[in-house]
Amino acid sequence: MAETAVSYLIDKLIPLLTEEVNLLRGVHGEVLEIKRELVFIRAFLKDADQKAEVEGDNGDGLKAWVEELREVAFKIEDVIDVYIYHMTINRPDPHGVIAFLHKIGRFVTKLKLQRHIATQIQKINRTVRGIKKRSTSYGFDSLQQTPMSDAPQQWNDPRRAAYFLREAEVVGIESPRNKLIEILKTHSPERIVISIVGLGGSGKTTLAKQVYNYVKRDFDCHAWIAVSEPYSAKELLRNLIRKVYAATEVSAPVTIDTMDEQSLTEQLINYLQNKKYFIVFDDVWNKEFWGDVNFAFPENGGRIVITARKNEVASFCKRSVSSVHVHLMEPLPPDNAMELFCKRAFLSEPGRCCPANLEYWSRKIVASCQGLPLAIVAIAGLLSTKSKVPFEWQKFYATLSSELVNHSDLKSTTRILSLSYYDLPYYLKCCILYFGIFPKGYSVRRGRLIRQWIAEGFVKPQKNKTLEVVAKEYLSELIDKGLVENEEGKAKRCRVHDLLHVVISQKMEESRFCQVLSDESPTFEGVARRLSIICSSDNILQTTEISRVRCLFMFNGDKEMLNSTVNALATSVKLLKVLDFEDTPCLDHLPEDIGDLFHLRYLSVRRTKVKLLPNSIGKLVNLETLDLSQSLFYGIPASINRLSKLRHLFGWRYGNNTELFSFDRVRGIKIQRIECFKHLQK
Structure with a gap:
C-alpha cells in the first residue's frame, strides 16, 4: 500500500515548497524534483496497490516495487524532518557579540548540513527515477483511466450464495422482509425507492433477494441487476432492457447494441410507461449511479430497491424521488446468530442442533462475529469439516483472527470487507487505518481521533473551514x-466492527502504517511509522531501534515499564508527532527533556497520575493539542505561553485530593496568560 505513503508525502511537500520555502533553503530544487516525480508516480499507485494485493505471492516483483516506493517515501520524510529540525534550532540569537559568534558557528553548521542533506536527497532522487522507470514494465493504469485491477477477478465470492438460498435457510430477516414488502405493495402512483444499507456481509443481498422473490409476481415486469464497480452506464441500461423484456416473455430489440445512452433511456422509459415494474439494483457503490438510471423510470407506481454500503447513495436518490425509504441493516441478535451458525456447522446432527459439549465454544465463536451473517456462515462452513471435539473448537477460537486472514476458506470473507477499504480516497484510508492502533473492541473518543488526524497531517485544508x-x-x-459505527449509548465515541478490525490490522501491517506490540507479538520489527504498545513487556525504547517512529501509543502497562519508556523518549524517537498516554494510570511523570521533541503536535496524559509539566514544554513550538484532563495537574509552567500553534488545551479534573478519579467536584488548572494562544479552538 504505497498510495497512502506517497500521497501523504506529497501533501506535506506542497506547503514546504510554497508557504514555508525558507525551511528548505539550500535543498529546495532537489525536493521540488522529487515532488514532481512522485506526482507522476501517484497517478497509477492505486492500481499498483490493488494489483499487488490480487497477485499475492505470484506478484513478488510487483510487491517489491510497491514496498521499495513506500520505503523511499518514508526516507524522504525522515530526511526532510531532520533537516527542518536542525535548521530551526540553529536560528541565531538576535543581539550582542556572543550572538554574532553563535551566528557564525550556526552558519557553518547549516552549510555542512545543507551539503549533507543535499547529497542524501540527490541519492533518493536517483532512486525515485529508477522506480519510475521500472513502473512501465508492470502495465499500470493511471487514475484517469479505468483501473485494470478493478476488472472482475476470479475468486470465490460467498455472497453469490444469497441468490439461491431457500427461505428455510434464512434466519433473522422475517421482520425487515415483511416491512419492506409492505412498503413495496403500497397503493401509490409515485415511484418508491428503498435503499438497503449496511456493511459488507451484513445480509443486504439476502434480504433484497427474499423480498424480490416474494413480490416480483405482483408486477408486470421485474429485473434483478448486479451493479458492482466499475460499471458502464450503457451496458447497465442494455442489461436492464433485456431483463424487463424477458420478464414479459418478449425479445429485446437487437438495435440496443448500437444505441447510445440517451436512446437506451428512451427505449426503456417507453417500454415501462404503462407497466407496473419492480427493479432491484444490487451492490451499488457509486452515489452518481442514480443519475445514470433515474430518467429511465416513469412515475407510474414503479418500485426500485437498491443495496449499497453507503448511505450517500440513498441521499442522492432523494434529490429526484419524493418517496425514498432507507433500511439500515442491523447485526443478527445472538439467538438468531446462533441459529444460523448451527444450520451451517452441524449439517449431520439431528435437527442441526449444537451438541452439548460444543455449546460453550460455539457461542464464543458466534459472539466474535458480532452478528455479521457472512462471517457466521463462512466460519460455520469451515467448522462443519472439523472434528466435533471441544479441544479443536477451542484451538480455532484462540486463532480466529489469523484464520480469517490466512485460511483459504475464510479469505473471501475478509476480502469482501476489504473492498470498502480499497474504495476510499487515500486520506480516508489513513483515517480508517487509525482504528487499528487501538485494541479490538476499543471505543474511541471522536475528539481524540479528530485531533490526532490533524496532528498527523491527514486532514486537507479547505477554504472557509477549520481543520476540525x-x-x-x-x-x-x-x-x-x-x-465506522457510533458506540451505542455513547454519542461521543465510535468503533469499528471486530472483523473489520482484523482487516484493518492486516492492511496496517502490510503498509507499515503501525505495528502493535502485544503479548502475542512482543517484538518490534523496526519499519512501522507508528507504534502501539498494549502489553507490559520490557522497555521497547531501550532495546530496539525505533528512531523512525512518528507516533507512540501506550495502553496500560506497569509502572516500571512506563516510566523507563518515557525517560528514553527524547533520545530514542526524536521525530515523534503524536504521543498518547491516555488511560495509563501508572504513568506519574514526563521527562525533563520532552521539549526536545521538536515535531510533536499531540500530547495527551489524560487519566494518568502526572502532576507536573517540565519547563521545557515551551520548546514544543509545533504542539497543537495538549490534553491534561483528569490527571493530577493544578498549574502549568509559564513557558507554555510560547506554544503559539496550540489549538486545543484540556485541563479539567475530578476531585480535590491526590486520589486519581475522585468525583468530589470538577476542577480546572491555572494558566498565567491565555491571550498568546491565538489558534485555540472552542
Missing part, C-alpha cells in the same frame, strides 16, 4: 459508508 470541521466531515463520511 473538515476532520469531522471525514469521520461522518466513514460512518456513512458503514465502516
Whole structure:
C-alpha cells in the first residue's frame, strides 16, 4: 500500500515548497524534483496497490516495487524532518557579540548540513527515477483511466450464495422482509425507492433477494441487476432492457447494441410507461449511479430497491424521488446468530442442533462475529469439516483472527470487507487505518481521533473551514459508508466492527502504517511509522531501534515499564508527532527533556497520575493539542505561553485530593496568560 505513503508525502511537500520555502533553503530544487516525480508516480499507485494485493505471492516483483516506493517515501520524510529540525534550532540569537559568534558557528553548521542533506536527497532522487522507470514494465493504469485491477477477478465470492438460498435457510430477516414488502405493495402512483444499507456481509443481498422473490409476481415486469464497480452506464441500461423484456416473455430489440445512452433511456422509459415494474439494483457503490438510471423510470407506481454500503447513495436518490425509504441493516441478535451458525456447522446432527459439549465454544465463536451473517456462515462452513471435539473448537477460537486472514476458506470473507477499504480516497484510508492502533473492541473518543488526524497531517485544508470541521466531515463520511459505527449509548465515541478490525490490522501491517506490540507479538520489527504498545513487556525504547517512529501509543502497562519508556523518549524517537498516554494510570511523570521533541503536535496524559509539566514544554513550538484532563495537574509552567500553534488545551479534573478519579467536584488548572494562544479552538 504505497498510495497512502506517497500521497501523504506529497501533501506535506506542497506547503514546504510554497508557504514555508525558507525551511528548505539550500535543498529546495532537489525536493521540488522529487515532488514532481512522485506526482507522476501517484497517478497509477492505486492500481499498483490493488494489483499487488490480487497477485499475492505470484506478484513478488510487483510487491517489491510497491514496498521499495513506500520505503523511499518514508526516507524522504525522515530526511526532510531532520533537516527542518536542525535548521530551526540553529536560528541565531538576535543581539550582542556572543550572538554574532553563535551566528557564525550556526552558519557553518547549516552549510555542512545543507551539503549533507543535499547529497542524501540527490541519492533518493536517483532512486525515485529508477522506480519510475521500472513502473512501465508492470502495465499500470493511471487514475484517469479505468483501473485494470478493478476488472472482475476470479475468486470465490460467498455472497453469490444469497441468490439461491431457500427461505428455510434464512434466519433473522422475517421482520425487515415483511416491512419492506409492505412498503413495496403500497397503493401509490409515485415511484418508491428503498435503499438497503449496511456493511459488507451484513445480509443486504439476502434480504433484497427474499423480498424480490416474494413480490416480483405482483408486477408486470421485474429485473434483478448486479451493479458492482466499475460499471458502464450503457451496458447497465442494455442489461436492464433485456431483463424487463424477458420478464414479459418478449425479445429485446437487437438495435440496443448500437444505441447510445440517451436512446437506451428512451427505449426503456417507453417500454415501462404503462407497466407496473419492480427493479432491484444490487451492490451499488457509486452515489452518481442514480443519475445514470433515474430518467429511465416513469412515475407510474414503479418500485426500485437498491443495496449499497453507503448511505450517500440513498441521499442522492432523494434529490429526484419524493418517496425514498432507507433500511439500515442491523447485526443478527445472538439467538438468531446462533441459529444460523448451527444450520451451517452441524449439517449431520439431528435437527442441526449444537451438541452439548460444543455449546460453550460455539457461542464464543458466534459472539466474535458480532452478528455479521457472512462471517457466521463462512466460519460455520469451515467448522462443519472439523472434528466435533471441544479441544479443536477451542484451538480455532484462540486463532480466529489469523484464520480469517490466512485460511483459504475464510479469505473471501475478509476480502469482501476489504473492498470498502480499497474504495476510499487515500486520506480516508489513513483515517480508517487509525482504528487499528487501538485494541479490538476499543471505543474511541471522536475528539481524540479528530485531533490526532490533524496532528498527523491527514486532514486537507479547505477554504472557509477549520481543520476540525473538515476532520469531522471525514469521520461522518466513514460512518456513512458503514465502516465506522457510533458506540451505542455513547454519542461521543465510535468503533469499528471486530472483523473489520482484523482487516484493518492486516492492511496496517502490510503498509507499515503501525505495528502493535502485544503479548502475542512482543517484538518490534523496526519499519512501522507508528507504534502501539498494549502489553507490559520490557522497555521497547531501550532495546530496539525505533528512531523512525512518528507516533507512540501506550495502553496500560506497569509502572516500571512506563516510566523507563518515557525517560528514553527524547533520545530514542526524536521525530515523534503524536504521543498518547491516555488511560495509563501508572504513568506519574514526563521527562525533563520532552521539549526536545521538536515535531510533536499531540500530547495527551489524560487519566494518568502526572502532576507536573517540565519547563521545557515551551520548546514544543509545533504542539497543537495538549490534553491534561483528569490527571493530577493544578498549574502549568509559564513557558507554555510560547506554544503559539496550540489549538486545543484540556485541563479539567475530578476531585480535590491526590486520589486519581475522585468525583468530589470538577476542577480546572491555572494558566498565567491565555491571550498568546491565538489558534485555540472552542
